[in-house]
Amino acid sequence: MKPAAKGIVKVFITVLFFSLSPPIFSQEIPAAEAENLPSGSIFTHRIGAGSYLALYSTNTGIIDAGYDMVFRVLRLAPDYNLFDISIGADILFILDGKNSMPRFIPGIGVNAGGRLYVLPIRKIRSRIFLEGILGFVVYAREYPDNGTYINFARHLGLGVE
Secondary structure (H helix, E strand, C coil): CCHHHHHHHHHHHHHHHHHCCCHHHHCEECCCCCCCCCCCCCEEEEEEEEEEECCCCCCEEEEEEEEEEEEEEEEEECCEEEEEEEEEEEEEEEEECCCCCCEEEEEEEEEEEEEEEEEEEHHHCEEEEEEEEEEEEEEEEEECCCCEEEEEEEEEEEEEC
């Protein structure tokens, strides 16, 4: 197997491992339990971890951990909302598989996003959602190779919480 192919396999396995993490890494803190927020508030906090694969020919994997302040826009019941908007901060790690050996590039970012919850699974207290995020990321080195330290970040995906 070529060195570049081995790098791609390593990136894929790493991202797959983080994708299959238990839902505990992305649980909302109920508003009634969050500090300094009144009971039944439409605001809450979210701490999450995730991983993503680029859909481009760069063979890039991204692992991130972040904190969001969440505004529940459409609440259908006290324990269920259909849509929310969030503002947050992330720590990101790029696994760049374009080279023969994947590079590990750390970065920090700020973002704003929205989630549309499409399917609640009440038996296991989880739900499936569509998520879109826009933001800015500052990396520790230029990324991509001919790029800059500051990059525009965007993400569209499907998840479970």
